[in-house]
Amino acid sequence: MKSKTLPWIFTASCPSLIGTVDVVTRYMAEAENYIDEIHSFDDRESGLFFIRIEFFPPNDGFSDATFTEKFSSRAAEFDMTWELTAPNHKPKVAIMVSKYDHCLNDLLYRFRTGQLNIDVTVIISNHPDLEELAKWHGIPYYHLPITAETKLEQEAKVRELIEQYDTELVVLARYMQVLSPSMCEYLDGRAINIHHSLLPGFKGARPYHQAWEKGVKMVGATAHYVNNDLDEGPIITQGIQTVNHAHFPEDLVAKGQDIERVTLFNAVKYHVEKRVFLNGKRTVVFGG
């Protein structure tokens, strides 16, 4: 059985027009790139087109520069935003946490074992609690305490770290702090948050306690991109777990944590594999 070698990934989006697919696939054929998988979708509501292609370059190799040189002008005709992702690309990821470690532990496990093709370069927390876990994985850990008064100052330091570590993606793995509008804007489209409810139900604080009061029979988690509207960023994926009358709020918390970590992992995986596209307030997720 042949092993699964990783493909190059091409992703693009542009306004809907006849020929949007052709301009891409024709070039791929001319350049003798072998297409392994295509997903395309055209959203008739937003009038936007999205495409994701996995391909293998010819055996004599592949030049990013050549692709760009030859394809750019064609793409420009369609006002197309596009991106190439190399098989060996490991995005640099900063993880932000508070005291809960279930999401961090899961992400680090998958980073360590290669299940997530990422490079966790820095962990930032407003608490010192999870430093040991970071240390064991050999990842620098920064403890930046925060208060209402020092929020902007602390966020400025967070930004510095994000830049110092050349961060491509920020993962809020139960960071538990409401970010300032300027910080949200700074992270727009490149930060994933996990909210511990099936949004839009139970926004805000203590969602499991809210859920218990309502007597729900299911709890959920939502992974979404950060934007300015609290717990309202574009949803990437959601997960649920059934519960019953014998579950107290603390049981809901425990059950929810299992869903949170899987849901956040899935969202990061989809993002890193270039499966997620922003489509206004919603997302397109191919093959998720």
Added chain:
Amino acid sequence: MKSKTLPWIFTASCPSLIGTVDVVTRYMAEAENYIDEIHSFDDRESGLFFIRIEFFPPNDGFSDATFTEKFSSRAAEFDMTWELTAPNHKPKVAIMVSKYDHCLNDLLYRFRTGQLNIDVTVIISNHPDLEELAKWHGIPYYHLPITAETKLEQEAKVRELIEQYDTELVVLARYMQVLSPSMCEYLDGRAINIHHSLLPGFKGARPYHQAWEKGVKMVGATAHYVNNDLDEGPIITQGIQTVNHAHFPEDLVAKGQDIERVTLFNAVKYHVEKRVFLNGKRTVVFGG
């Protein structure tokens, strides 16, 4: 392989006290009733105790009257509300519908094939559309149109039918009308509604369209008892279905209908099997 004969069901609830189980099980042993299954639960928050027992009487038969005579005084000591349900008891059910037939069709199928141990005695609708379906199953169908002006008048007729048909349970199988407060009170605890969202998300009208706007990745349905607070009655059970970016609002509606009918069926089944207990604004559901 022995066939599964149906048991008698005993259900009770009362304030939490030592001896609440003993008073029941001791009598069962004395009366030589063979206990097949017990579920009990004590809610430390509400201070209420709930128990459900499946049992088989001795071979020389079982007298409801004797049970009542001998057990009542013991139960009274614990301020216990209790009920016996015979294996051959088929509750008389009235189904209320509008134009959507997916829930009605499912309930009638399960009634017809004996999967639901109920007797559907009457179907009431504010539209004439589903009369054929009712007729094929040999069930009387009443078309009672409704307008804002005639609501109370129409509801009075509905009540008359509910009483005329000696109704034990009313099922709102996508009835699509907001009931008046007095009607809600009249139906309190004996009417089950299906709401087409995972409450408390997306209350009110057109929940699938709301869900689509939010770009959710899951849609759900909630079966609950009717009470005065719109879409806020105690939840019996919930169901979900994953969706994706390629699903338009009408796809969400279609996918949701499959969840609605299963969720409503489950709720009716649990209710009829005496598995559901009201516990303030929440429910206890045994073995659901």
Added chain:
Amino acid sequence: MKSKTLPWIFTASCPSLIGTVDVVTRYMAEAENYIDEIHSFDDRESGLFFIRIEFFPPNDGFSDATFTEKFSSRAAEFDMTWELTAPNHKPKVAIMVSKYDHCLNDLLYRFRTGQLNIDVTVIISNHPDLEELAKWHGIPYYHLPITAETKLEQEAKVRELIEQYDTELVVLARYMQVLSPSMCEYLDGRAINIHHSLLPGFKGARPYHQAWEKGVKMVGATAHYVNNDLDEGPIITQGIQTVNHAHFPEDLVAKGQDIERVTLFNAVKYHVEKRVFLNGKRTVVFGG
């Protein structure tokens, strides 16, 4: 909100080669067909390429004949098998049943309400039991009893009916008869069966009883294409349901029926929407 008009569907498969996508999408662009959605997949194990495209023709209409005339020679260069499906195409479906009606009832409901874009033209059974149900839906019902001795003779009559009704797809909705090898061959690739287990576990008869004996905690159903190897045809989709110690074999049967009907519906839907491709003993299912 715009309504979802149905697209034309183009499907094709051929040996894996550079240019297989381009030959299709280039023609689509030239013919001014607007591509709404593409899924393609290249199976490195089998060396086969599969593609499914939803598209909208230009406003001045679409000619099947022109498409064929212009595209055929291009397709031939890639040894491509391809097919066009019109938005208004309703495949003629024959349903075969025995006595169980849960799958039939579900398929007819979805046919009647338009959830399945099919035309159920004939129902064939080895028992008379389900004639009423067929009649209410206005569909001819043929009762063709079968014994070990008359199997081939009966199957010959079934074939005649399949041809007389111009059948495109045969659905074995719990037909409960093992087909003869020649009948299997006759139906190859155009008949879908529902098996009441999660194949390959519990092949053959009384799978729920086998499952109960093993004490499994989940039961399942498998929809697959018919081929010569009993319960071994290429799997289209599968469904499961959790069970527990309190479920007797007859409860497993009841719980399983809910999964069977949904699983069979899904398989028929995927087939009719041209999402399923045979890939040796396995299938490719796009967007299922």
Added chain:
Amino acid sequence: MKSKTLPWIFTASCPSLIGTVDVVTRYMAEAENYIDEIHSFDDRESGLFFIRIEFFPPNDGFSDATFTEKFSSRAAEFDMTWELTAPNHKPKVAIMVSKYDHCLNDLLYRFRTGQLNIDVTVIISNHPDLEELAKWHGIPYYHLPITAETKLEQEAKVRELIEQYDTELVVLARYMQVLSPSMCEYLDGRAINIHHSLLPGFKGARPYHQAWEKGVKMVGATAHYVNNDLDEGPIITQGIQTVNHAHFPEDLVAKGQDIERVTLFNAVKYHVEKRVFLNGKRTVVFGG
């Protein structure tokens, strides 16, 4: 909101008879133990009765010895096997592994955070690979290599460790070795194994590769007690994950690992919470 204090747990089983519940609950009432939750089940096939009770002793404390003294003779009349589990009881657990660490990592995380009320006292492996992980958690790790020739010898050493560490439960967290019959007998009823398929489908080696060959659309995992029959011990719980045509065997392995670890965790949790009862070749699992 009151915190959830842990209850005492009483479990018992015996042949089915009238009075089996009463003998327990009457004593509980007399001893002023407050019953929080009961599950009982009577298996009409095996003629066995099972009961699990969560209770809180009176405020002036609880004496194990008194319970035993007073209850034993009553239990003996019903030939009842019974057990008391204290709220502070943490069973000593030995974990056996090979090279895969996904299950070990998950169990250690839940041990470390208190999600599993166990005391992992020793980790035994036939490979040295996972020593670092054990060390970080402060748990002794024994590397006992094994070959066909040294199997019995190695198993003897494993037994010594199991006894030296006073082990109550052995968890085979992907140990990947077929145990000898004598070892199986030694572990009977106190060892849980995780098999990476939905048994009884795909017994034996490389089940994900078998599953891929069959083109299944779901993979699963089964946690079961060890007995002499390879992969045939009584099933405690099972989990599943959907897969599709784009998943290669190695993807199935990765997806399966997520199910394996959750399924194994659930089984260990049910076992430790005394929810699982052996019932011939099957199990009874209360509230799982």
